[in-house]
Amino acid sequence: MKLYRSIKSCSKFLIPRELFKQKLYSSTQNQTSKISLSDDRPTSGEYFVSKLLDSLKIPYKNQFTCLLIRCSFCNNTSLYINKITGWFICTHCLRCGDWSIFKSYANKHNEKICVPTPKNFEAVKDFKNKADSLINFKLLKTSSKKSILKSLNMEDLKLQYLDRIPGLYVNSENSSLYLTMMLDNKTIVGYKEIKLENSLNQNTVPDDCCWGIAQVPPQIPNHSQSAIIVDDFKHLLVLAGHQSSHHIICLPHGVRKLPQELLPSLEYFNRLILWFGNDQIAWNSARTFAKKLVESRCYFIRPTDDQPSPYLAYKLGLNIEKILKTADKMVHPSIIQFSTIRNEVFAELQNHDKTLGMKWTKFPALNKIIGGHRRGELTLLTGPTGSGKTTFISEYSLDLAEQGLPTLWGSFEIRNQRLAKIMLQQFAKEPVHLNLDLFDNLADQFEKLPLYFLTFHGPQPLNMVMDAVMNAVYVHDIGHVIIDNVQFMMGIGAKYDMGSERFWQQDSIIAEFRRFATYSNCHVTLVMHPRKEKDVEQLSINSIFGTAKATQEADNILIIQNKVMESLQIKKYLQVSKNRYSGNLGVMSLEFNKKSLSFSQQNDK
Ligand SMILES: Nc1ncnc2c1ncn2[C@@H]1O[C@H](COP(=O)(O)OP(=O)(O)OP(=O)(O)O)[C@@H](O)[C@H]1O
Numbered sequence: 001m002k003l004y005r006s007i008k009s010c011s012k013f014l015i016p017r018e019l020f021k022q023k024l025y026s027s028t029q030n031q032t033s034k035i036s037l038s039d040d041r042p043t044s045g046e047y048f049v050s051k052l053l054d055s056l057k058i059p060y061k062n063q064f065t066c067l068l069i070r071c072s073f074c075n076n077t078s079l080y081i082n083k084i085t086g087w088f089i090c091t092h093c094l095r096c097g098d099w100s101i102f103k104s105y106a107n108k109h110n111e112k113i114c115v116p117t118p119k120n121f122e123a124v125k126d127f128k129n130k131a132d133s134l135i136n137f138k139l140l141k142t143s144s145k146k147s148i149l150k151s152l153n154m155e156d157l158k159l160q161y162l163d164r165i166p167g168l169y170v171n172s173e174n175s176s177l178y179l180t181m182m183l184d185n186k187t188i189v190g191y192k193e194i195k196l197e198n199s200l201n202q203n204t205v206p207d208d209c210c211w212g213i214a215q216v217p218p219q220i221p222n223h224s225q226s227a228i229i230v231d232d233f234k235h236l237l238v239l240a241g242h243q244s245s246h247h248i249i250c251l252p253h254g255v256r257k258l259p260q261e262l263l264p265s266l267e268y269f270n271r272l273i274l275w276f277g278n279d280q281i282a283w284n285s286a287r288t289f290a291k292k293l294v295e296s297r298c299y300f301i302r303p304t305d306d307q308p309s310p311y312l313a314y315k316l317g318l319n320i321e322k323i324l325k326t327a328d329k330m331v332h333p334s335i336i337q338f339s340t341i342r343n344e345v346f347a348e349l350q351n352h353d354k355t356l357g358m359k360w361t362k363f364p365a366l367n368k369i370i371g372g373h374r375r376g377e378l379t380l381l382t383g384p385t386g387s388g389k390t391t392f393i394s395e396y397s398l399d400l401a402e403q404g405l406p407t408l409w410g411s412f413e414i415r416n417q418r419l420a421k422i423m424l425q426q427f428a429k430e431p432v433h434l435n436l437d438l439f440d441n442l443a444d445q446f447e448k449l450p451l452y453f454l455t456f457h458g459p460q461p462l463n464m465v466m467d468a469v470m471n472a473v474y475v476h477d478i479g480h481v482i483i484d485n486v487q488f489m490m491g492i493g494a495k496y497d498m499g500s501e502r503f504w505q506q507d508s509i510i511a512e513f514r515r516f517a518t519y520s521n522c523h524v525t526l527v528m529h530p531r532k533e534k535d536v537e538q539l540s541i542n543s544i545f546g547t548a549k550a551t552q553e554a555d556n557i558l559i560i561q562n563k564v565m566e567s568l569q570i571k572k573y574l575q576v577s578k579n580r581y582s583g584n585l586g587v588m589s590l591e592f593n594k595k596s597l598s599f600s601q602q603n604d605k
Pocket residue numbers: 383384385386387388389390391392413572591592597
């Protein structure tokens with residue numbers, strides 16, 4: 001039971017259909033229009049939210065990510081409505097809910113009025129219980145402060161600057177620091193706990209979705225609306241320990257995710273400098289987060305060797321102010337010269353290995369051939385019926401999710417419960433049904449993975465699926481979408497005959513996912529059946545179901561091949577038949593371990 005609770009149904013978070021429909025279909029009709037959420041132009045979401053407000057004569061302030069209105073419950077102008085999802089919160093009375101609730105209570109003629117309830121933050125109670133034994137950092141003796149900084153390897157930071165960090169506490173044993181997370185600079189909604197003996201050991205409470213940020217005002221009092229956003233508590237300390245005219249903000253979940261719930265807390269800032277770690281995952285998150293934060297106000301510190309994370313820069317004695325001056329915009333005009341992207345190209349060359357993508361821990365041979373899993377690409381996986389496509393792609397995606405890649409599964413062929421069972425067995429590396437005592441412990445760990453499942457099963461219209469996928473990307477910062485499989489989604493099951501209408505339908509699905517992958521900087525993996533080929537032992541690129549569109553649009557094509565040996569034993573291997581990034585092709589043997597449903601015990605062929 002517990003495990004199934006972990007399966008976060010994305011349909012319940014669906015963006016109201018009208019918010020996305022217009023954008024999606026204009027993109028289908030017009031090849032050049034974006035389906036990206038990053039447009040600085042008013043989005044269709046904003047259009048529908050503002051349309052309702054206009055029709056009800058509710059005045060609003062158009063902010064970056066939200067529309068701000070007066071709350072009819074507490075009468076404060078502090079009710080933020082997300083422009084994309086319609087989700088809302090009053091940061092004063094803490095009433096919140098989704099768009100349907102807002103529509104219901106805003107529209108007084110509605111017969112069934114849903115009244116939003118104020119949010120109750122569990123973490124606050126938890127923090128209050130701790131608070132009696134905590135001491136505010138600025139009230140500590142200088143010697144205690146120095147010893148804390150020493151254990152963090154930050155002896156040179158200026159104590160008077162650190163005293164300005166609001167909500168920084170230490171426990172009575174001087175073994176842990178606590179940093180409160182605030183919603184709209186008003187309400188504590190969570191906290192971070194940092195163990196001083198090992199500052200890598202950091203906890204955010206609540207861990208699944210904290211609605212607030214830690215915020216340090218500038219040392220030089222001014223009306224600056226500029227903030228540096230960092231992903232780690234140590235970076236916040238380093239920047240807070242330097243003289244600066246910027247606010248310093250620490251995100252609750254690092255580069256893992258940026259919940260929409262904390263966007264109202266960032267509306268005050270008209271300039272956001274994103275300074276994350278010096279690796280590809282952090283860089284990808286910076287680009288994804290910027291789309292959510294509205295790119296026009298975002299600036300980036302590019303991850304080069306002489307511009308590492310704030311903490312590393314401090315340790316290496318680099319000039320923080322100088323690095324901050326390099327912050328530049330992500331948004332480029334339609335026509336550029338090399339000088340505009342020169343820094344980005346340099347950063348990519350310097351991080352060559354990292355730009356190859358996230359490595360699989362279980363498939364080193366695949367790392368060698370493909371390089372890694374890169375955002376923005378489209379992968380096709382095919383193979384004969386029953387060859388293990390679902391089993392393989394489940395393990396392949398689980399490997400990446402275990403490394404922190406937020407992953408969305410659209411399992412149209414098998415039910416989510418069955419898929420989760422396969423994944424759990426792969427996660428446990430043994431059959432769980434033979435040792436049910438393990439279940440609770442395993443499920444607790446499994447629940448922590450950033451895995452989301454669409455609740456659709458069987459044939460679904462493309463627009464419904466795209467609505468849910470785009471919603472998940474916005475709300476959960478999804479970096480990998482898996483559709484298993486395209487033919488089931490289209491409602492042609494395992495039948496292999498396709499009329500021209502079906503070909504057209506499949507092509508439009510591929511085109512839509514291709515566009516989505518590129519503009520959302522999200523990797524899409526489509527599982528597809530091969531066409532029926534009699535007496536052909538080995539499949540090829542040409543065996544993929546439908547027209548040549550699929551193979552043209554794909555960046556990577558993976559084929560599970562069955563090879564019948566002389567002993568009549570069937571050997572399986574994965575063939576990389578297309579690799580647009582580097583052109584490397586090759587094969588990886590697939591040795592199946594039935595106990596763990598794993599293909600990872602393979603050797604290179
Ligand atoms: N190499 C293998 N050897 C033996 N059994 C396997 C192997 N790979 C997968 N299986 C088992 O075969 C069954 C079918 O696997 P799976 O559903 O992954 O195949 P598929 O290719 O996705 O099927 P379909 O064509 O119906 O979509 C599962 O019970 C799985 O555990």
